[in-house]
Structure formats: C-alpha cells, structure tokens
Amino acid sequence: MSDQDQPKPPQPPAPPPAPAPAAPAAAKEKAPDPLAAEVSSPALERLRAVHGAALVEVRFWAGLPLVEVGREQLVPVMTFLRDDPSCRFDHLSTCFATDVPERAEAPLEMTYCLFSWPTRQLLAVKVRTTAETPIPTVSAIWPSADWNEREAFDMVGIRFQGHPNLTRILLPDDWTGHPLRRDYPLEGKPGDHKVYR
Amino acid sequence: MSEARAVVIPRPAPLPWWKRFFLVEMLQGMSVTMKHYLRGWREPFTVQYPEERLPLDPRFRGYPRLRMHPETGDELCNVCRQCEKICPTLCIAIEEEPHPSGKGRRPRQFTVDYERCCQCGLCAEACGSDPISAIYMSHDYELADYGRDRFRAQKDRLYLGFPAPPAGKGKAPGK
Amino acid sequence: MYQTSELEINMGPQHPATHGVLRLVLRLDGETIVEVKPVIGYLHRGVEKLSENRGYRSVTPLTDRLDYCAAFAENHSYVGAVEKLLGVEVPPRAQAMRVVLAELQRIASHLIWLATHGLDIGAMTIFLYAFREREKCLDLFEGYCGARLTYNALRIGGVPQEFPDGWTEALRRFLDELPTRIAQYETLLTGNRIWRLRTEGVGVIDARTALGLGLTGPTLRGSGVDYDVRKYAPYENYRDYAFDIPVGSKGDTYDRYLIRMEEMRQSRRIILQALEALPDGPILAKVAGRIRPPKGAEAYFMTESPRGEMSVYLVSDGTDKPYRVRFRSPCFNNLQGLPTLSKGHMVADVVALIGSIDIVLGCVDR
Ligand code: SF4
Ligand code: SF4
Numbered sequence: 001m002s003d004q005d006q007p008k009p010p011q012p013p014a015p016p017p018a019p020a021p022a023a024p025a026a027a028k029e030k031a032p033d034p035l036a037a038e039v040s041s042p043a044l045e046r047l048r049a050v051h052g053a054a055l056v057e058v059r060f061w062a063g064l065p066l067v068e069v070g071r072e073q074l075v076p077v078m079t080f081l082r083d084d085p086s087c088r089f090d091h092l093s094t095c096f097a098t099d100v101p102e103r104a105e106a107p108l109e110m111t112y113c114l115f116s117w118p119t120r121q122l123l124a125v126k127v128r129t130t131a132e133t134p135i136p137t138v139s140a141i142w143p144s145a146d147w148n149e150r151e152a153f154d155m156v157g158i159r160f161q162g163h164p165n166l167t168r169i170l171l172p173d174d175w176t177g178h179p180l181r182r183d184y185p186l187e188g189k190p191g192d193h194k195v196y197r
Numbered sequence: 198m199s200e201a202r203a204v205v206i207p208r209p210a211p212l213p214w215w216k217r218f219f220l221v222e223m224l225q226g227m228s229v230t231m232k233h234y235l236r237g238w239r240e241p242f243t244v245q246y247p248e249e250r251l252p253l254d255p256r257f258r259g260y261p262r263l264r265m266h267p268e269t270g271d272e273l274c275n276v277c278r279q280c281e282k283i284c285p286t287l288c289i290a291i292e293e294e295p296h297p298s299g300k301g302r303r304p305r306q307f308t309v310d311y312e313r314c315c316q317c318g319l320c321a322e323a324c325g326s327d328p329i330s331a332i333y334m335s336h337d338y339e340l341a342d343y344g345r346d347r348f349r350a351q352k353d354r355l356y357l358g359f360p361a362p363p364a365g366k367g368k369a370p371g372k
Numbered sequence: 373m374y375q376t377s378e379l380e381i382n383m384g385p386q387h388p389a390t391h392g393v394l395r396l397v398l399r400l401d402g403e404t405i406v407e408v409k410p411v412i413g414y415l416h417r418g419v420e421k422l423s424e425n426r427g428y429r430s431v432t433p434l435t436d437r438l439d440y441c442a443a444f445a446e447n448h449s450y451v452g453a454v455e456k457l458l459g460v461e462v463p464p465r466a467q468a469m470r471v472v473l474a475e476l477q478r479i480a481s482h483l484i485w486l487a488t489h490g491l492d493i494g495a496m497t498i499f500l501y502a503f504r505e506r507e508k509c510l511d512l513f514e515g516y517c518g519a520r521l522t523y524n525a526l527r528i529g530g531v532p533q534e535f536p537d538g539w540t541e542a543l544r545r546f547l548d549e550l551p552t553r554i555a556q557y558e559t560l561l562t563g564n565r566i567w568r569l570r571t572e573g574v575g576v577i578d579a580r581t582a583l584g585l586g587l588t589g590p591t592l593r594g595s596g597v598d599y600d601v602r603k604y605a606p607y608e609n610y611r612d613y614a615f616d617i618p619v620g621s622k623g624d625t626y627d628r629y630l631i632r633m634e635e636m637r638q639s640r641r642i643i644l645q646a647l648e649a650l651p652d653g654p655i656l657a658k659v660a661g662r663i664r665p666p667k668g669a670e671a672y673f674m675t676e677s678p679r680g681e682m683s684v685y686l687v688s689d690g691t692d693k694p695y696r697v698r699f700r701s702p703c704f705n706n707l708q709g710l711p712t713l714s715k716g717h718m719v720a721d722v723v724a725l726i727g728s729i730d731i732v733l734g735c736v737d738r
Binding site: 200201202203204205206209210212222225226229230233242254255256258268282284286315316317318319322334355360 | 426427429430432433434436437497501504511514515516517518519524533534536544556559560562563564565566568596598600602603610611613614615616617618619620621622626627630631634698
C-alpha cells in the first residue's frame with residue numbers, strides 16, 4: 001500500500017471551462033492527462049451530426065464520453081439516442097443527481113448512464129439545472145428512469161417535469177431537506193432521526 | 198479468446214399424466230431426503246454451538262486488538278495514526294504522549310469502539326509499526342455485554358494477554 | 373348480484389417472504405392483485421453520502437453492506453470504478469483471482485436465493501441443503517479473506533493477498549461435489565409438480581418491457597435477452613473464458629429458476645478454467661498511497677453481480693475523497709419491475725415473484 005510511484009502525474013488537468021450556454025459542439029477539451037483523451041464513439045458522432053446544437057460540452061474520461069446537453073433538448077436527444085440504429089441505447093443503466101454548489105448558475109446536475117448492448121457503447125449524458133427549474137423526465141423513454149428520478153428528487157431535490165409520481169422514495173414522506181446536497185450535514189440535522197444513539 | 202455464448206435453456210415437457218399424481222415426485226423427493234437423513238446419522242453437519250466450535254481460519258478477522266513488540270515487550274504502536282485515518286467507521290481514537298525513552302511517541306490511551314468497528318481489517322493493513330503491525334485482527338468474535346459503554350475497548354482490553362503496558366515482556370500471540 | 377370491492381392490504385415491512393424490510397401495498401380484488409406498490413427505504417443507510425466523506429480506500433467496507441449476500445460483487449464494482457478512474461491496470465493474476473472469487477460468490481448467492489425462494493414457495497427441504505453448500509462457499513471466503521459475509525476482499529489495484537495454502541484444493545473439492553448437489557436440488561424441484569404449478573406462467577414479462585424497466589441479470593435473461601455484462605462489456609479477463617449465458621424462452625418464474633441453476637454450473641466452469649490457467653505474477657498494481665484522482669475525472673464501471681448489473685459511477689474533484697459515488701443497484705431496478713410482473717396474479721404468487729427477482733433489501737435501499 002505504500003508504493004511511491006504513481007502511474008501518472010498527480011497534477012489535475014485543467015478543469016473543464018465553465019460551459020457557455022450554447023457552446024459549439026466541436027469545443028474539445030485540451031487536457032494533458034492521457035485518460036482524458038478522446039475515444040471514437042459512433043454514437044457520439046451521430047449525435048454530433050444530428051443534434052450538434054444541443055450539446056453544451058463533450059469531454060472524455062477513461063474511454064467514457066461525457067456529453068452535456070441543454071435542458072430543453074433533453075427529451076429529443078434521449079429519444080434519438082434510444083431509437084437511432086447506430087446508437088440504440090436500449091438500457092438506461094442508471095441516472096442520478098449531483099450537487100455542485102460552486103457552479104452557482106446551475107448547481108444541480110443529472111447524469112444519465114446509457115449502455116447500448118447491441119453496439120456495446122457507454123455514454124454519460126448530463127443536464128444541469130437549479131433547484132427551482134424542473135427538467136423534463138425521461139421516464140416515458142425508459143420506464144426504468146421512474147424510480148431513479150424519484151431518488152434524485154429525494155436525495156438532491158431535482159424536480160422533473162411530467163414525472164408520473166414524483167414523491168420521496170427512500171426517505172419518509174415528511175422528511176425535510178435533501179441529504180445528498182453538499183451542505184447537508186453528514187450525521188443529519190438535529191431532529192432528523194429520533195433513534196437512540 | 199472465446200466468447201460467451203447465449204443458450205436457451207430447454208424447458209421440460211408438460212407433465213405426463215402419471216406425473217400428475219404426487220406419488221412419483223414424492224418418492225423421488227423422499228429418497229433424496231432419506232439419503233441425507235441416513236448420512237446425517239453418520240456424519241452430522243451441524244455442531245452444537247456453545248459447547249462445540251468450528252475451528253477458525255488463520256485469516257479470520259475478529260475484533261482488532263493491540264500487541265507488543267515480540268522481543269522487547271515494548272509497545273509497538275508509534276502513533277502514526279494511519280489506522281485512525283483509514284478506519285471507515287471512525288471508531289479508533291488515540292491520545293498520544295512522548296515515549297519515556299525520549300524517542301518517538303506512544304499512545305497514552307487507545308480506544309477502539311467495538312460497537313462501531315466493522316472488522317474490515319483495514320487498520321491492521323495500514324498500520325505502519327515495525328516489525329509487525331501493532332493493531333491486529335484477533336480471533337475474538339463474541340462480544341455480548343451489558344451496556345454500551347462496555348464496548349469502548351481501551352488499552353487494558355486491547356492488550357489482552359499482554360502484561361500491563363510499561364512493565365514486563367510481551368509475546369506475539371500465536372496467530 | 374355479487375359486488376366486489378377493492379381491498380388494500382400491507383405486506384411487510386416485517387414479513388418473512390419479503391427478504392428483508394420491504395413493504396408492499398397490495399390493492400386486491402378478491403385474491404387477485406390489481407396493483408402492487410413497493411414502499412422501500414426502511415434499510416436506507418446513506419451509503420452514497422457516507423462514501424463522499426471517506427477516503428477512497430475506506431469505502432470498500434461500506435460497499436460490503438449493500439448486497440450482503442454478494443458482498444464480493446459490490447467490492448468488485450467499486451474497486452473497478454476507482455481503478456478506471458485512475459487508469460490502473462490490474463495484474464493478470466489478480467484479474468484471474470477476482471474472477472474465481474466473483475464466480476464463487478455467484479454460486480453462494482444463487483444458493484441462498486434457491487434456499488429462500490424454495491422456502492417461500494413451500495419447499496422446506498431445499499432450504500437446508502442449499503444452506504449447507506453455501507456454508508462451504510463461506511468457509512472458502514473465510515479462508516481467503518477472513519470474513520464470512522462482509523468480505524472487504526479487494527483492494528484498489530488488485531487483491532490484498534494470495535490464496536492460502538490448500539485453498540484451491542478445497543475449492544476444487546467443493547466444485548467436484550457441486551454438480552451432484554445441483555442435480556439433487558433439481559430432483560427436488562425441477563420436475564416437481566407443485567413447484568412447476570407454482571412457477572410456470574407466473575410473472576411472465578416480455579423482453580421489451582423487461583429491458584425498458586431496467587431489469588438485469590437472470591431476471592432479464594429469463595425473457596430471452598442475453599444481456600450479460602460479462603459478455604457485452606467484459607471486465608477483468610472474462611474474455612478468456614468459455615461459458616454459456618443461459619437465457620429463457622418464456623420469461624416466467626420457472627425460466628428464471630432454470631437460469632440460475634444453470635448459471636451455477638457455468639460459474640463452476642469458469643472457476644475451473646480460471647484455476648487451470650492462473651497466471652503467475654504480482655497481485656497488486658502500484659497505486660499511490662494517497663489516492664487523489666484529478667479533478668473532473670468520472671468513471672462508470674459495470675459488473676455482473678449475481679443479481680444483475682451492479683455498477684458504480686465515481687466523480688472526483690481532485691481531493692482524496694470521492695465527490696460523488698453512485699451505486700447502481702440491480703435490486704433497486706429489478707424491484708421496479710415487480711408491479712408489472714405481479715399484475716393479475718394471486719397474492720401467493722407475489723411471494724414467488726419477490727423470490728424470483730432475487731432482491732436484497734440492503735442493496736435496494738443503500
Ligand atoms: S477493523 Fe475496520 S472498522 Fe474496525 S477498527 Fe479496524 S479499520 Fe476500524
Ligand atoms: S497504525 Fe499502528 S502504529 Fe499507527 S497509530 Fe495505528 S496502531 Fe499505532
């Protein structure tokens with residue numbers, strides 16, 4: 001466990017530039033880290049060709065394309081990704097929310113991990129929003145998003161437009177706050193749990 | 198290089214009429230049960246727990262304990278706090294003091310909250326003491342007690358089997 | 373003349389057939405199910421929040437507690453995600469050892485599934501027999517890593533220790549007797565009239581629906597989709613082994629039963645191949661003592677756990693603690709299919725269905 005040499009330089013690569021609201025799709029990240037190298041992805045090529053204007057940012061890490069799309073274009077992009085013959089992302093592996101308070105303009109982020117087993121591609125699609133602005137639900141495209149989006153609502157507080165049943169799923173219905181927000185204390189707020197400790 | 202193949206599992210044919218009576222399966226099932234029953238007389242699979250115990254494996258991870266230097270009998274722990282840092286349940290607390298010999302430090306009090314410890318063994322792996330890890334995974338696994346405060350194991354309990362810290366010679370426990 | 377009214381009843385949270393603390397709100401018409409609403413969260417421990425506050429190395433023991441019947445699979449996907457994040461290449465020997473342990477875990481997990489599923493439907497004998505064999509798997513795990521349930525058996529970059537002396541022989545002995553044991557279980561169940569009547573045609577789900585609902589693992593393969601992460605996104609050295617992926621033809625509970633039985637045999641086959649060709653060499657890749665992936669690094673690592681696709685998404689912010697850890701639990705997604713599966717069946721079938729989707733509530737609630 002005490003190995004000194006590290007396989008790659010520990011310096012973090014230049015952080016991705018703050019996304020301009022409608023940056024061109026061709027904006028590629030210049031990062032020194034070999035892991036951030038671009039990989040060829042037929043699905044991404046198709047996406048760029050058809051929905052290029054919807055892509056806010058594209059970057060890569062360890063072979064995983066991370067695509068950020070605008071909130072409004074989420075449903076058309078996702079429908080395209082599912083139905084296009086060179087994408088065929090039949091399987092919404094998971095989707096989850098992240099809270100990034102440093103990005104004040106849109107602190108909440110929803111990540112959708114898509115896997116297409118017929119074409120063996122993996123793609124992560126991201127959408128950014130705020131606590132007040134709902135994002136459209138994808139549960140009509142993949143029914144499996146239903147519970148995952150409820151969990152995102154429960155844990156981080158993202159609202160989904162058109163979700164059939166947006167209630168808390170893991171926490172009790174009368175819970176206040178969203179535990180996976182960064183400012184939520186790890187051991188809970190006083191009065192959160194009334195169990196003996 | 199071989200690829201995994203998908204094969205469709207054949208389903209058994211619909212039940213023939215003579216299988217529609219329970220009798221055949223009953224006899225088949227009974228024969229399996231009977232075989233096990235007879236075998237159980239010869240070599241029982243269960244053990245009568247508190248009286249009889251299964252042997253523990255050498256790598257078994259019970260509750261963590263401390264040990265002393267196998268030769269000098271001195272405390273091995275040099276308060277490097279690696280165990281404290283890696284512990285996922287944050288159950289180790291160490292108060293340090295300078296070592297009486299003037300060199301280095303030693304723990305004045307060492308507390309492991311057995312109630313929280315999950316016996317993951319990371320502390321023993323991370324321990325940086327020389328020549329063996331000061332904290333090690335004992336073979337202790339029974340911990341029923343009367344009251345929560347009794348789970349906070351301190352030096353007297355952690356050094357079980359060793360003489361009181363400052364005096365005497367210690368031995369590495371048989372592992 | 374007759375008038376029926378719908379009745380709403382609670383099943384669980386403390387119900388022996390729900391495999392933990394799952395509450396099902398059933399709307400019934402007579403004994404027929406109109407709607408099932410799973411209510412989960414009774415076992416929520418906030419593992420994702422906890423992981424954000426621990427170092428990368430200290431998260432592995434937390435993952436043990438997700439799916440406590442297959443802790444190795446959870447360790448595996450977490451550790452694999454960190455390795456992907458760092459770009460660490462696992463040495464070949466460690467890869468083969470991971471495959472051996474992962475497949476042993478699959479056998480152990482399917483055995484406990486068989487035991488409880490049988491018990492739910494009323495086959496009491498099978499419970500004891502399957503537990504006996506599972507006990508041997510646990511003994512093997514104890515010999516390897518020192519714990520019987522919460523293994524913490526992997527480290528970032530490889531495996532922490534070699535197989536102990538005599539371990540592979542003990543494993544081979546276990547594998548030698550496994551086929552006869554499975555044959556015995558099959559004598560008790562496969563052709564059994566009660567078993568077949570309780571499982572055949574119960575919970576039929578077609579491939580499209582199953583895929584859309586995010587079902588994975590044997591639950592999806594029962595519907596005839598051969599989606600197995602070991603085949604479609606191979607990790608470790610699964611590419612090197614020849615094995616079959618059993619798929620079903622009808623998509624009912626009986627198919628899912630047959631698939632899991634066959635998977636145990638296939639796991640045995642993989643272990644034997646892996647033991648045969650166990651490469652020599654180091655077992656732990658060189659990883660920095662303090663793990664600090666660069667800011668903005670994100671990785672998604674999928675594994676095929678006994679219950680389905682178990683994957684971990686990691687986000688790093690350049691510190692020594694993960695910024696966000698997402699555990700994609702197969703049970704959570706499989707349970708989502710329960711309302712669809714159980715529509716129109718009887719109350720007693722719900723018990724069979726919970727068993728057949730094979731959930732562990734620790735994994736559902738995280
Ligand atoms: S075994 Fe694990 S939980 Fe227990 S003290 Fe050591 S590091 Fe902490
Ligand atoms: S890691 Fe070992 S030497 Fe360091 S403080 Fe813990 S017990 Fe003492």
